[in-house]
Amino acid sequence: MLRTALRLGCLLATSGAVVVSSSGCAGARVKPAGQTLIICVSRFAPKALARQAAVVRALRQRGPVVWMVDGGIFGDPWAAACADGSDEVQMLSAAGVDAVLLTPDWLSFGLRRQQELVNSARFYVLGTNLVDSAGQSLGHQFMVKHTDEADVALTGLWLDSTDIRIRLSGVRFVSPDLAARGAGALMRQRADVIGALVPPVDSVPSWGLGFVCGAENRQGSSLPLGGDFNVRRLDLTLLDGQIAQARQVQEDSAGPAPDSAAARMLDSLGRDADSFCQARAADLPKRLAPAELTRLLVRGFLATGEADGFIYDSLPVRYALGPGELSLRALIDALSDPRRLALIPLNGSQIRALTVGKNYSLDLRPGLPRALPAGQTWRIAATQEFLKRHPEPAAAGYDLTAKQFWTIAADVLQSPLRR
Numbered sequence: 001m002l003r004t005a006l007r008l009g010c011l012l013a014t015s016g017a018v019v020v021s022s023s024g025c026a027g028a029r030v031k032p033a034g035q036t037l038i039i040c041v042s043r044f045a046p047k048a049l050a051r052q053a054a055v056v057r058a059l060r061q062r063g064p065v066v067w068m069v070d071g072g073i074f075g076d077p078w079a080a081a082c083a084d085g086s087d088e089v090q091m092l093s094a095a096g097v098d099a100v101l102l103t104p105d106w107l108s109f110g111l112r113r114q115q116e117l118v119n120s121a122r123f124y125v126l127g128t129n130l131v132d133s134a135g136q137s138l139g140h141q142f143m144v145k146h147t148d149e150a151d152v153a154l155t156g157l158w159l160d161s162t163d164i165r166i167r168l169s170g171v172r173f174v175s176p177d178l179a180a181r182g183a184g185a186l187m188r189q190r191a192d193v194i195g196a197l198v199p200p201v202d203s204v205p206s207w208g209l210g211f212v213c214g215a216e217n218r219q220g221s222s223l224p225l226g227g228d229f230n231v232r233r234l235d236l237t238l239l240d241g242q243i244a245q246a247r248q249v250q251e252d253s254a255g256p257a258p259d260s261a262a263a264r265m266l267d268s269l270g271r272d273a274d275s276f277c278q279a280r281a282a283d284l285p286k287r288l289a290p291a292e293l294t295r296l297l298v299r300g301f302l303a304t305g306e307a308d309g310f311i312y313d314s315l316p317v318r319y320a321l322g323p324g325e326l327s328l329r330a331l332i333d334a335l336s337d338p339r340r341l342a343l344i345p346l347n348g349s350q351i352r353a354l355t356v357g358k359n360y361s362l363d364l365r366p367g368l369p370r371a372l373p374a375g376q377t378w379r380i381a382a383t384q385e386f387l388k389r390h391p392e393p394a395a396a397g398y399d400l401t402a403k404q405f406w407t408i409a410a411d412v413l414q415s416p417l418r419r
Contacts, residue, residue: 034239035149040067040231040251041197041213041223044075044100046091048229050258050266053095055231055251057259064147066154067096067231068126068197070214071103077385081338081404082276085109085117087269093122094265101156101197101214102127102139104165108339108384110400111170114138126156126197129179131172138171142187149238153191155183157198164391165384169399180207192241200224210243211236221246277329282413284322293317293334295363300412302365306401307343307381308372309364311354313390316383316405326413331406337383338406343399344382348374354393 038059042052056067073088074080080088085106092100102125106114111132118125118139125139132138142155157176158166166173180196184207187194195211198204203216211221213234221243223234230250237245288296294317298310316336332338346354351372355362362380364370372378380393383405387394401408 034237034244035147036063037145037147037150037152037236037238038063038065039195039211039213039223039234039236040065041070041234042067042231043229044069044071044073044088044092045229046088046266049091049095050262051256052229052231053259053262054256056096058256059233059251064145066098066145066152068099068154068213069097069101070197071101071199072105073100073103074105074108077108077337077339078332080105080108081332081406082273083269084113084404086120087273089117089121090269091262091265095259095262097123098145099124099126099140099143099154099156099197101125101158101199102130102137103158103199104130104160104163106138107165107168107171108400110340110402111138111168126154128155128157128183129174129176130158130166131174133170133172135172142183142190144187144191147238150192150241151190152193152195152236152238153187154194155180155187155196157196159199159201159204162391164387164394167391167394167397169397177205177207180209184208193236193238193243195221211246223248277327277332279328281326281328281331281410284324284326284413287320287322289320290315290317293321297409297412298363299366300415301341301381301408302363305365306379307341307365308368308378309351309362309380311360311362311380311382311393312386313358313360328406328410331409331413335406335409337385338404339384340400340402340404341381341408342384342387342394343401344380344387344394345377345396345398346380346393347377348372350393351378351380 040056040059056065059065069092073092074085100123106117109117124143126143127139128137128141130138142153145152157180159176161173184194193210195209195213198212198214201215204212211234213223216222216224221234223232230252233249233251235247235249236243294315302310314336317334318336319334321330321334
């Protein structure tokens with residue numbers, strides 16, 4: 001009878017939080033109350049990044065942490081254009097970010113450059129439903145964080161099927177519901193608990209996931225993202241391969257001193273950008289008004305034969321330049337959108353329907369008739385901002401120029417034939 005009671009005491013001690021005297025069962029241990037995995041999510045802001053990194057660094061001293069940035073890292077087209085996206089990737093790598101949501105702004109560089117940026121990042125670019133023509137993720141399908149209590153897998157989902165940037169040739173958008181089910185099945189083979197990072201929206205379905213970050217999920221654990229740049233936390237208490245408890249916390253990123261490594265990287269990148277932008281782009285013999293400069297740049301670009309026409313609803317050049325030496329900064333700032341140009345395949349009928357009765361300007365390559373033949377396909381260039389305002393022409397797909405518009409503009413201005 002005594003032996004039975006002792007055996008029962010050992011079972012209780014090893015299966016619950018019940019303390020049993022070691023004199024009664026020498027091998028018994030008290031089972032811990034679980035382990036906390038801290039999921040951090042923040043918005044991208046270069047000026048706040050070093051302080052965000054300091055917050056996360058302090059949290060890592062407590063236990064395992066996953067820090068994710070909820071996309072939108074290339075939101076400033078002029079900053080992204082200067083270094084062709086590499087500065088933002090280097091900033092986040094230096095700060096110690098674990099993952100970033102793959103969003104369509106990564107596609108504004110074209111697929112080749114986008115893949116170079118993903119490969120250079122020291123973090124995961126989570127995106128399971130933005131895929132290439134072969135159905136492979138353009139980023140990383142998911143990541144796995146190992147803890148003592150459970151392995152946790154995270155994927156990323158883009159939600160907006162109307163975003164014109166996903167019409168880039170070679171890109172496919174997979175329904176979030178379908179993609180979540182497919183990624184969920186794969187993640188369950190590798191992990192005990194699965195979750196997703198999504199863009200900030202009011203609410204999303206649960207998709208059978210354990211938790212969702214970036215939006216409200218009323219059927220499970222979630223971490224909505226606010227409008228500020230503070231670090232938001234979802235503390236997951238993991239026990240026996242499951243979420244035992246979830247708690248939302250907001251960290252004040254204004255409190256701690258900036259992380260030194262991130263601050264040094266930001267300062268270094270800032271100095272490099274200043275030095276780069278001070279370089280000479282061209283020498284202008286006279287002052288060029290926006291309309292005159294637009295004609296010069298558009299005609300110079302069309303002379304390369306890369307496009308048959310250039311369409312715009314407002315001048316691609318915002319203000320006058322010259323005379324004298326023109327810096328790269330001044331040139332980039334003067335362009336309404338310095339990024340790569342979109343190249344849209346349109347037949348003559350589509351072009352007429354696009355331009356008749358609308359306040360668009362269409363400049364054609366020299367030698368082409370003003371009324372382009374209806375049955376022939378032509379490549380019409382436009383800025384990406386034009387496509388954002390008028391997505392219909394590119395609904396069937398489009399390409400991007402290999403060079404950014406500001407480098408094309410610099411080439412035209414440096415050409416001895418520019419006049």
